Amino acid sequence: MSAINESVTNMIQRQRANAQEAPKPTDERVRKISPWRVLLDRPELGSIAGTILVFVFFAFTAGDSGMFALDGVINWAKVAAYLGILAVGACLLMIAGEFDLSIGSMIGFAGVVVAIPPMYLGWPLWASVIAAFVVCMALGALNGYLVIRTKLPSFIVTLAFMFILRGLTLVLSTTFANSTIVSGVGSKFDEAPFVHALFSGTTLHGFFAFLSAHGVIESFPNGEPVVGGIPKVLLWWIALAVVAGFVLARTRFGNWIYTVGGDANAAKNVGVPVRRVKISLFVLTAFCACLFGVLQVAEFGSAASDRGLQKEFEAIIAVVIGGTLLTGGFGSVIGACFGAIIFGVVQIGISYTNIDSDWYRVFLGGMLLVAVLFNHYIRSRAASTK
Amino acid sequence: MADDYILELDDVSKFFGTVIALQGVTLRLKRGEVHCLLGDNGAGKSTLIKTLAGVHQPSSGDYRVEGESVKFKSPREALDRGIATVYQDLALVPLMSVARNFFAGREPRRRLFGVINVLDMKYANETARDKLAEMGIHVRDAGQPVGTMSGGERQCLAIARAIHFGAKVLILDEPTAALGVKQSCNVLKLIHKARERGISVIFITHNVHHAYPIADSFTLLNRGQSMGTFSKADITKEEVLDMMAGGTEIQSLVDELEGRAA
Numbered sequence: 118m119s120a121i122n123e124s125v126t127n128m129i130q131r132q133r134a135n136a137q138e139a140p141k142p143t144d145e146r147v148r149k150i151s152p153w154r155v156l157l158d159r160p161e162l163g164s165i166a167g168t169i170l171v172f173v174f175f176a177f178t179a180g181d182s183g184m185f186a187l188d189g190v191i192n193w194a195k196v197a198a199y200l201g202i203l204a205v206g207a208c209l210l211m212i213a214g215e216f217d218l219s220i221g222s223m224i225g226f227a228g229v230v231v232a233i234p235p236m237y238l239g240w241p242l243w244a245s246v247i248a249a250f251v252v253c254m255a256l257g258a259l260n261g262y263l264v265i266r267t268k269l270p271s272f273i274v275t276l277a278f279m280f281i282l283r284g285l286t287l288v289l290s291t292t293f294a295n296s297t298i299v300s301g302v303g304s305k306f307d308e309a310p311f312v313h314a315l316f317s318g319t320t321l322h323g324f325f326a327f328l329s330a331h332g333v334i335e336s337f338p339n340g341e342p343v344v345g346g347i348p349k350v351l352l353w354w355i356a357l358a359v360v361a362g363f364v365l366a367r368t369r370f371g372n373w374i375y376t377v378g379g380d381a382n383a384a385k386n387v388g389v390p391v392r393r394v395k396i397s398l399f400v401l402t403a404f405c406a407c408l409f410g411v412l413q414v415a416e417f418g419s420a421a422s423d424r425g426l427q428k429e430f431e432a433i434i435a436v437v438i439g440g441t442l443l444t445g446g447f448g449s450v451i452g453a454c455f456g457a458i459i460f461g462v463v464q465i466g467i468s469y470t471n472i473d474s475d476w477y478r479v480f481l482g483g484m485l486l487v488a489v490l491f492n493h494y495i496r497s498r499a500a501s502t503k
Numbered sequence: 504m505a506d507d508y509i510l511e512l513d514d515v516s517k518f519f520g521t522v523i524a525l526q527g528v529t530l531r532l533k534r535g536e537v538h539c540l541l542g543d544n545g546a547g548k549s550t551l552i553k554t555l556a557g558v559h560q561p562s563s564g565d566y567r568v569e570g571e572s573v574k575f576k577s578p579r580e581a582l583d584r585g586i587a588t589v590y591q592d593l594a595l596v597p598l599m600s601v602a603r604n605f606f607a608g609r610e611p612r613r614r615l616f617g618v619i620n621v622l623d624m625k626y627a628n629e630t631a632r633d634k635l636a637e638m639g640i641h642v643r644d645a646g647q648p649v650g651t652m653s654g655g656e657r658q659c660l661a662i663a664r665a666i667h668f669g670a671k672v673l674i675l676d677e678p679t680a681a682l683g684v685k686q687s688c689n690v691l692k693l694i695h696k697a698r699e700r701g702i703s704v705i706f707i708t709h710n711v712h713h714a715y716p717i718a719d720s721f722t723l724l725n726r727g728q729s730m731g732t733f734s735k736a737d738i739t740k741e742e743v744l745d746m747m748a749g750g751t752e753i754q755s756l757v758d759e760l761e762g763r764a765a
Binding site: 367368369371372373375376379380382383384386387388389442446447 | 590592594595598606607620621
């Protein structure tokens with residue numbers, strides 16, 4: 118052994134001895150982080166702050182207008198719930214690093230697939246509802262497969278489907294109904310108890326009737342409560358958000374979603390099934406879009422070829438306001454839900470104020486810009502040694 | 504005794520079309536030794552480690568693990584045999600926490616209410632923290648994002664992860680390439696610790712000053728061919744440096760700069 122070799126071995130042993138002599142119970146490099154900083158690192162902080170801001174704003178400008186009475190709350194909560202359903206799916210997909218721009222068109226498409234067979238082909242409603250979910254989820258899988266197979270940005274692939282599905286929706290409805298609206302489906306929902314129970318109207322009617330009978334909530338002159346129950350769309354939204362939030366934060370699949378979105382190559386190298394994760398999230402997003410479409414047909418009693426227009430962008434805005442990074446790898450379902458609440462409150466709330474409702478989009482665009490800048494700041498903090 | 508070698512490449516060649524990436528390379532890794540693979544850019548180091556890691560299959564020659572001839576179809580199969588490769592990109596996600604990165608793809612799970620499979624984050628946090636502490640890295644909080652760690656700490660995290668998941672052979676692709684002096688030293692110490700645990704290490708580098716102190720033996724690659732394997736007792740640092748293409752060329756550059764050009 119050469120002299121250098123020995124001295125190096127000695128050095129290593131000395132260093133080891135030092136390390137053992139001084140076990141570090143307290144690392145001198147541990148820095149106290151204020152609770153405020155910890156809070157800042159949470160993805161949903163921005164959207165919760167935004168929600169509070171929006172509530173305060175409308176409390177001042179429309180506080181006595183009935184916006185915060187029970188029926189007002191149900192009004193904006195429904196808008197939030199519809200968008201929230203979309204945002205939950207879009208959120209997980211975006212955390213995994215992909216987009217789906219076809220979900221808006223898929224809402225309209227799901228609507229005509231639900232409405233046309235019972236009206237013109239004699240199908241039972243339940244069959245067409247199942248068909249809509251199957252077709253939409255298959256389309257979602259196709260979207261995902263194409264994105265993964267071609268390695269093209271999901272932006273382009275799903276942009277194509279945004280047009281294809283919107284066009285198909287128009288073709289189907291004009292071919293069968295000779296109109297861009299397929300109407301008269303409402304009665305089919307009334308005749309199908311199972312489908313009705315899942316998608317139509319409200320629930321807990323008895324509870325609300327009880328409350329109104331005892332004067333807790335207001336009633337119409339005929340004795341019916343002003344709010345007949347919790348809309349089904351709200352229940353769907355809450356259920357989806359709870360399940361998706363749980364999966365993301367607490368399960369192995371959730372960890373895979375983060376890994377895939379954070380660095381797909383790294384994910385592959387550590388054995389995460391990248392393709393399976395991405396495709397299943399495209400399927401989930403399609404499921405959410407279809408659910409939106411079915412609920413809307415159930416509510417309006419008709420399907421129309423312009424349903425869901427621009428909803429893909431609204432969903433992305435809600436998700437981004439919710440703190441999810443456009444580039445993936447970071448975000449939260451709770452944040453996306455608050456993003457959807459902001460949407461609902463602003464969209465409905467503005468009509469309760471003296472402000473011209475034309476300002477609605479200006480407001481949301483501004484909100485989006487602030488959210489993106491805020492997220493960018495958060496990310497540069499998280500990804501750097503600070 | 505073939506059993507002394509945990510990993511052997513015997514006269515292995517690898518061709519990509521007309522390109523000869525490796526030509527008749529023989530490399531033997533003893534149990535518990537640190538084997539240094541040296542070579543300049545284009546020497547075939549990457550092809551060699553990818554062959555060992557199961558990314559490439561040799562065009563000819565024999566690859567034996569613990570004396571048994573193997574043909575890996577994927578990196579996964581090599582990993583199952585305990586051959587773990589830490590590439591330069593480390594396969595870490597900066598935005599995710601230390602613990603989530605440590606267990607990515609191999610998440611510990613427990614049953615919630617006896618039915619739902621959930622991540623065992625408590626176990627993940629504690630294990631990640633303890634395993635890193637064993638390696639001399641004291642993370643402040645296993646929940647902190649990997650992005651907040653230094654390059655050396657990230658390298659150590661990737662190595663600690665490979666060891667935790669049962670690596671018998673660690674292949675480290677230029678682990679000190681992007682690191683400063685002190686961080687490089689930490690990684691070298693870590694390699695030493697791995698050796699103490701009986702793990703065999705193949706350490707790829709073109710920095711002789713990093714390689715020489717820690718290595719037990721050296722294999723030099725040049726233009727796809729092995730220039731031989733030397734145990735440390737048989738060779739000095741200067742000889743190693745000379746054998747690498749850079750050694751003589753740098754000397755002639757120095758001569759030229761000093762006006763002594765031939």
